[in-house]
Amino acid sequence: MKLYELKPKLGSRKKPKRWGCGYAASGKYAGRGMGGQNARTGDGVRPGFEGGQTPLTRRLPKMDGIPRAPRRKYAIVNLSVLDKKFEANELVDPNVLLERKIIKDLKFGVKILGDGELTKPLLVRAHAFSEKAREKIESVGGKAEVIE
Numbered sequence: 001m002k003l004y005e006l007k008p009k010l011g012s013r014k015k016p017k018r019w020g021c022g023y024a025a026s027g028k029y030a031g032r033g034m035g036g037q038n039a040r041t042g043d044g045v046r047p048g049f050e051g052g053q054t055p056l057t058r059r060l061p062k063m064d065g066i067p068r069a070p071r072r073k074y075a076i077v078n079l080s081v082l083d084k085k086f087e088a089n090e091l092v093d094p095n096v097l098l099e100r101k102i103i104k105d106l107k108f109g110v111k112i113l114g115d116g117e118l119t120k121p122l123l124v125r126a127h128a129f130s131e132k133a134r135e136k137i138e139s140v141g142g143k144a145e146v147i148e
Helices: 079-085 095-100 131-139
Strands: 075-078 110-113 123-126 143-146
Touching: 075 079, 075 095, 079 110, 079 131, 110 123, 110 131, 131 143
Parallel strands: 075 110, 123 143
Antiparallel strands: none
8 A cells, every 4th residue: 555545535525615716706797697686786686575476475365353262172071971970969070070080181161061861969060061961950959050
């Protein structure tokens, strides 16, 4: 092996940038091309200008008014579940439902729906009731209270 046979590992060296080769590097054109708006002194076109075409910022739809409040999402419990999990005259409220793992979290509150039959009177406290659920609870001698 001779000293002149040594070569650097492939990919370890990059070609140096060629400076000062013709008009594009320095002087008359200096990388700006042969003429036109961007070759002139000054800024050229303003940001967002698309050569007279309607710009993207004007083509996109506008946001009308203020955004709506997020929809209230209740933790939902049906009467059939209450009938299975609770004894007669027992108190049913969000904390008890959480303890017994009938609901996972409260979200905006608990809403009782009227799916299924209720056979025993219960004292039910919730944030909302469907009309059907309220009627069924009160028809068996229970009480439906709304929590504010």
